[in-house]
Every structure is written in C-alpha cells, then in structure tokens.
Amino acid sequence: MYIPAHFAVPDAEALHRMIREHPLGILIANTPGGLDANHIPFELTPDEGEHGTLRAHVARSNPVWQEVKDGDEVMVVFRGEEAYVSPTWFPSKHEFHKQVPTWNYKVVHLHGKIRIRDDERFVRGMVARLTRTHEASLPKPWKMSDAPADYIDTMLKAIVGIEIEVTRITGKFKLSQNRELRDRLSLGEALKAQGDIAMGQATLDAIGETKA
Known part of the structure; x- marks a missing residue:
C-alpha cells in the first residue's frame, strides 16, 4: 500500500482501535485458483505475538480453508470511514481555484501467517467471544445458551476456525x-x-493530532 508520510499512522493503538470498531475484514489469500478474498468478522488480540493475532471462522463449505496451508502468507484488510471530497468545500478553492476532487478514507492492512484450526473447542470459544462483544450494546444480548445445545453443536460443526499470526501491520x-x-x-x-x-x-480530530 502506498502511504505518503502525512497519511501514515505510526500509533499501533490507533490501528487496533479502528479494527475493533470495524471488525469485518477482507482475508486475501493466494490459492491454487488464484487470489481469493473473503469478508469475515475478525477478533484481534493485539498483545499476543509480536504484532498481534487475528482469529475468525469460515463456513466449512468455503474452500479457502482447504486451499491454504498452515504457514501460508495472507493479508487482511480493514476499512473504516470513507467519503468523497468535493473541492467546493475548501475555502482555498474559491480563492485560488487550484483544488480537485478526491476521496478520503481509513484503512489498515495486516500481513501474517495463517493456521487452520478445525477443532470444536477453538470455534466454540471464538464464537462465544465474538457474540459477547457484538451483543454487548443491545438491550437484551443474545447468548449461545439461548439456543438448544444440539442446535449450537450442529452449527459449530459447520464452521472452521482460522488463526493468523500478524507479522506486519500498516495503516x-x-x-x-x-x-x-x-x-x-x-x-x-x-x-x-x-x-x-x-x-x-x-x-476534525486529525487536526488536533497533527498539532500535537
């Protein structure tokens, strides 16, 4: 990813925060059939490993977990806020007429090594944590015990866990x-x-950060 110096984000916590706020990532892998992209909600553990660990799950019917091997290099992309920017919003445009349209956005790229975790204990724990995280703000949070145990067991058998050891993170x-x-x-x-x-x-927040 091309990152001019004024758009770089050296603060790892700021990158972690964006991932927590926008956890739907794009898993990009080089498979026998070519580049493959899957949109998956991830769990980030930033203090595990040198640059953190990502965990997620895919449907067992999704071939990606069989097309990659443990240790394969993958990339995960997280996208935050984005918006079209009109030059008419800049006061300097009306004075000098030297502005053009652009697009502003926030993105984080993580590179790492993938590992397939096809075991019930792993996926059960991960799904439970994801559920608690994303149900927490609801008036009556759903929990796994709200559904019949045999139904949950069946659903868990239909997914496969993945774990990514992050080797590089850029924003x-x-x-x-x-x-x-x-x-x-x-x-x-x-x-x-x-x-x-x-x-x-x-x-507006970035203005204060620049001044600091």
Missing part, C-alpha cells in the same frame, strides 16, 4: 492532513452537514 488515514487548516476545518464541517458524521469528526 493509512487519508484525512486531508496535507491541506491548509482552514480547508480541513471546512471539510470536516461539510462532511458532518451532509450526514458523514464519523468521517467529518475523524477529519
């Missing part, structure tokens, strides 16, 4: 950090005004 938060302060402020407010609240706030 790119393209939030117009290379533009004038007045343009960045205007952009943040314009995005919020049109309903891109998260991206607008991320743009």
